Amino acid sequence: MRKAPVAEIVKPKKLEALTGLRCFAALNIVFFHFSNPDWFNFRGNYHFPGVGHPVQLVANFAPVVNAGYLSVSFFIMLSGFVLAYNYAGRARVGTLDKLRFWEARWTRLYPVYLLSLVLGWQMISVEYGAHRHWMFWLGMGLTPLLMQGWVPEVATFWNTPAWTMSAEAFYYVIFPWVAAWKKPSTKRLLLRMALVWGLAMIPGWLYVHYSPDGIAHPDRFSWGPWLQVLKYTPLPHLPSFVFGVLLANLDEAIGRDARLRVVLGLTGFLGVYGILMMGPQVPYAMIHDGLLIPLFGAIVLGLAGDNWLSKCFRFRVLVFIGESSYCLYLLHFNLWNMLHQSGLLPRLGLDRFDPWLSYALLVALGLLTLHFVEKPAQKVLRSWMGVWR
Helix, strand or coil: CCCCCHHHCCCCCCCHHHHHHHHHHHHHHHHHHCCCHHHHEEEEEECCCCCCCCEEEEEECHHHHHCCCHHHHHHHHHHHHHHHHHHHHHHHHCCCCHHHHHHHHHHHHHHHHHHHHHHCCCHHHHHHHHCCHHHHHHHHHHHHHCCHHHCHHHCCCCCHHHHHHHHHHHHHHHHHHHHCCCCCCHHHHHHHHHHHHHHHHHHHHHHHHHCCCCCCCCCCCCCCHHHHHHHHCHHHHHHHHHHHHHHHHHHHCCCCCCHHHHHHHHHHHHHHHHHHHCHHHCCHHHHCCCCCHHHHHHHHHHHCCCCHHHHCCCCHHHHHHHCCHHHHHHHHHHHHHHHHHHCHHHHCCCHHHCCHHHHHHHHHHHHHHHHHHHHHHHHHHHHHHHHHC
């Protein structure tokens, strides 16, 4: 039987609140790499009408920025959820065209990925001086092929954030089979999700228990061969992706306007913030990926509903920027270095507005890349592949 053209496939409703949340997650990664977390600890006295004395308000987001690496874990889980939300139904009944699925992912993601490498050409000389000769050439060969993440020493080669695309490429390859798993009862589904969460905790627990790098209290600045494996290779992050796929099944079992979604969303946000406020009391290796998976899942379920909480993230500006979160994430590291190494801002007398001006420029460049690189390139590549299919 002739398969239906792509144009005939009805896509599920867009979850714009999750797109709006991607805006905050991507910006938090930028702040994590290029800010002082203490800048986001706000204190001040405010006068309110009818109150005779000033009221001190405190908004401490420093722990959130300091743990900006968690945005990557969230993105990986969200990737599994969104893919399953859009494709799992077809995968379960055997109508998902695997080749078309892989083409769609490659044509959307690779052009911007390639652009990020072109913009990072200055990093090549840095990498040459930082690695053994043969390891440098291994990085040069693996990075354009989206395989650098499998070798911890070169996982962040050429473009530091690009290691995640090495992991995502692997997840995209296996997704059609993961998504085709038979949908279980809600009870069995929750048990599977609990099992996946348990598996996600194992790498971090092993690292804390055995301390293979001999680091007494590892944190975001620590380095060690085994810590590199935990942070940057695809397998330790695989449970996050699989949890996201299973989460899409649970999403189908909860009404869009169910009050439970608000409870889950608030629990997720407050739970994440509460754990981050505990700081070093929570082992870095445990929190880096696995520990917060259920709370991330609760946030996703909350914002995937029709409620006042999801409306807070559906503002047009947030969604507009959130749509370019992939471009912002993949380009921000090399673009920041190019901008600040060029000395352009001091020459124009604009450095006094930094780093906030640089943040705004990165957002603008991310939006431009979305509309003038990612989307046009995707259209051209899909058209070309359609001709040669």
